[in-house]
Amino acid sequence: MAPGTTSQINAMLVVDDLQVRYGGVLAVAKVDLHVGAGEIVALVGGNGMGKSTTLRAIAGLNDCDRGSIRFDGAAVEHVPAHHRVTLGLSLVPEGRRLFPRLTVQRNLELGAYTRHDRGEIAESLDRALALFPVLKDRRTQLAGTMSGGEQQMLAIARGLMARPRFLMLDEPSWGVAPKLVTRILDAIQAVNAEGVSILLVEQNVRKALSIAARAYVIQTGRIVLEGAASDLLDDDDVKKAYLGL
Ligand SMILES: Nc1ncnc2c1ncn2[C@@H]1O[C@H](COP(=O)(O)OP(=O)(O)O)[C@@H](O)[C@H]1O
Numbered sequence: 178m179a180p181g182t183t184s185q186i187n188a189m190l191v192v193d194d195l196q197v198r199y200g201g202v203l204a205v206a207k208v209d210l211h212v213g214a215g216e217i218v219a220l221v222g223g224n225g226m227g228k229s230t231t232l233r234a235i236a237g238l239n240d241c242d243r244g245s246i247r248f249d250g251a252a253v254e255h256v257p258a259h260h261r262v263t264l265g266l267s268l269v270p271e272g273r274r275l276f277p278r279l280t281v282q283r284n285l286e287l288g289a290y291t292r293h294d295r296g297e298i299a300e301s302l303d304r305a306l307a308l309f310p311v312l313k314d315r316r317t318q319l320a321g322t323m324s325g326g327e328q329q330m331l332a333i334a335r336g337l338m339a340r341p342r343f344l345m346l347d348e349p350s351w352g353v354a355p356k357l358v359t360r361i362l363d364a365i366q367a368v369n370a371e372g373v374s375i376l377l378v379e380q381n382v383r384k385a386l387s388i389a390a391r392a393y394v395i396q397t398g399r400i401v402l403e404g405a406a407s408d409l410l411d412d413d414d415v416k417k418a419y420l421g422l
């Protein structure tokens with residue numbers, strides 16, 4: 178086993194032979210991947226390759242056609258999405274999906290929709306705002322009036338309000354000014370340092386691989402390559418053939 182990798186058997190998340198269709202369209206043909214406790218793992222690939230569909234299937238927002246998804250050793254592929262959230266599995270969706278006409282504060286509160294303990298929710302709110310202090314100043318502002326980067330921070334903070342142990346992020350650098358992308362990646366690393374395992378989807382491959390320990394490359398719905406992020410970045414053939422670098 179290479180350094181930095183985790184035994185698949187003991188991994189927090191294990192996806193085995195996943196297949197997902199939209200009607201007749203095969204969006205994910207065969208995805209096998211795992212994420213160990215405490216890891217940051219990247220899933221990279223071009224537009225339309227099946228990245229979002231994979232994350233949505235893990236979150237329970239798309240049905241699987243075939244395959245299994247195990248979280249903490251238990252099969253969850255038939256568990257409803259909101260229950261997966263209570264198990265500790267959270268998705269920050271592509272395009273952020275905020276409520277633009279609600280305040281920052283209200284968007285954050287909605288992230289805690291599966292929780293009931295007000296004291297604990299308030300504690301999560303404090304932690305989320307500590308991670309992104311800019312949101313603290315904007316609590317009463319409507320989400321839709323903020324910049325792309327600030328909205329992405331809000332989307333991540335909202336995802337954290339579910340108190341996940343496993344967080345999936347779908348293209349967090351999308352629509353974000355370059356100078357804020359680094360800020361967002363730093364925040365993802367800070368979340369990870371607090372013990373949250375991360376599955377990160379990005380088209381910004383170099384950035385994703387700079388914070389991930391391992392990565393999977395997906396092409397037309399199939400994992401075609403996996404390895405240590407540093408090995409993928411060091412391999413010129415891999416960079417040309419798969420990563421568009
Ligand atoms: N709601 C949908 N209905 C039908 N086809 C879809 C839908 N969403 C995505 N697809 C198709 O599934 C494939 C994978 O899409 P997606 O998972 O969004 O890719 P990525 O996130 O890698 O860009 C693409 O061919 C896309 O056109």
Ligand SMILES: [Mg+2]
Binds near residue numbers: 271
């Ligand atoms: Mg996508």
